[in-house]
Amino acid sequence: MPALEIAGLVHAYGTQRVLEGVDLRLQPGEFAALIGPNGSGKTTLLRCLAGILQPQQGRIAIAGADMRSDTLAAKQRLGFAVDPTLLPNLLTGRQCLELFAGARELGAIPAATLELAEALAFTRWLDHEVQAYSLGTRQKLGILLGLIGEPPLIVLDEPMNGLDPLSAFALKQHLVHLTREHGCAVLLATHALEVAERFISRCVLLLGGRLVQDWDTPALDAIRHDPDTSLEQVMVEALQRFGAPRND
């Protein structure tokens, strides 16, 4: 059963269509990067598959659970990193984690989450209120909230923003561990191609609301082993080939 199945997804804000029939299937254990220029629809796609936005057309299934007809089961199988700007200022990091653990019907904050908190150097911030956090610390909490309970599908939107190099490395190692040891699928929207390149097993390019290119593991390996090219260069060439407009 695929960890994520998206078929014919269409979403528009008013009259402006942002997603134009997106199809995507992720298998358990896949670590996929979602790339694309600003305004290509990455965040909208992620918010649709997290059940925050409701698409006009199409189907989303998370580990077999349909997001429209069985929202609760779908969300139980999904971990979505919380936007740092939406975190509640007056709660401590530990209280936020306890609330999310409660919502996932876990008895307590899982040991794996606390271990990741330690690896991200977040432990000393656990009992401070969110309002005292820096941008990077908020980002860490948002990621921890998304990963709590290690659900079959993990979705992260620009998770490396604001993270120091050590924390970014620890997070990537943890995500790789989740995909390889626990069979979780990870979908990561990012602009940091040099960061994604070494860890991902698949990469998809979203342009003008459509997935226009899909690099599988052999294709990525070929890019990695060619000293004269990089994922960044390949993406730029693909953008030029598809005539990408600049929306930023």
Next chain:
Amino acid sequence: MPTFAAIATLAQMAAYFHPRLQESRRVAGNRLRRLARQWPQTVFHLVAGGALLALVGFGVLHIDGDRIGLVLRLLAEQPLMVGLAFAAFGFAMCRNATLDLLQELHLGWWGAAPVPPAATRRSLHLHALLQTALGNLIVFLVLAGIVALSRHDASWFRPLLAAASSGFWLGSGLGYVVVRRLGRQRRDKLVQQHVSTPLVKLAVLDHPQLPHLADWQRRETLRRWRSGGRNWQFLLLGLLFPTGLLPWQMIGLLLLCIALIWYGLALRSSEDVLVRATQLFAAMPLPFPRFAAGTARYPLFAWICASLLGATGLLLQSAKPAIALAFAAAIGLGSLLSLCLTWRYRHRPGVARVRASAEVLILLLVAYQLPPLAPLLALGLAARHYLVARSLA
């Protein structure tokens, strides 16, 4: 450190209500702990609040309760109108509050969390129920307070309370049903977009060094106005509009009410934009007087418009010109005080609102006892707040 039992309770509660309730409980606990940690400040606020309350109590004891009671008795003779007015109020209150909560639950940090729809529904029920009960309790306490002040007849109390309460609960229930229907529609419809482009450009309002700041305030006002932010006040006005007036008196009263409702919205929007502009310009080398001048232009323009409209309305109702002038001066002084407080507490807008309410209340009491002193006191307070705001820059 939370115990395992506490976390287990959390998990059980999550099955019945949305975890947003737990969040509110924990936020309240954190606030109380912070108040205890900062105890000297807390004691000062308690003492100052107590003194203010004593002053208000002193003023309230001098209010002629019999006269208010007489007005309420006349109102009690119109139970349908009272019921409808409170229904409008209950509808607006419950609709807006439930919509805000629904938006937060669906689009905020809980948006992707696996919360059973039944738990969300129960939480919305509970929120609407508690809010309506609290609103009804406040109505009851206000009326009971007037009974306590009335030394004679209080026969109006029960019929008025019954009419107000039944209208309030009916309106609130209707507001809740409307939001629940909206919630069943597409989620992005919960966030209503309204065009904020003004019909006429007013470049003259722009500050030379801070262009478009006044336009930002104006657009925010327009957005709120067009999204029906004050519709409930118009509904209330429509229900309470007196009959038997001559046509020009009716037009005059209408102009006065529109001026007040619109100006209230314009001032509030301008102050909210002022707070957001403070955050935006936080790292800019911007002298406070320039910022103040830039953010005062639109409220000043709005005050001139509201004064002209309101004064015309008063004159049409055969009021003396002096009354029209006093009206303009009163709303001018009140909004000057509010604006100066927002400048002073631009990093803590909540404090500005509470303090503005308290100071306006004191000014009203002073105006009731010693009318000539009130404008001087208002100007003095505004100047003091401005100087403090300037020193913070």
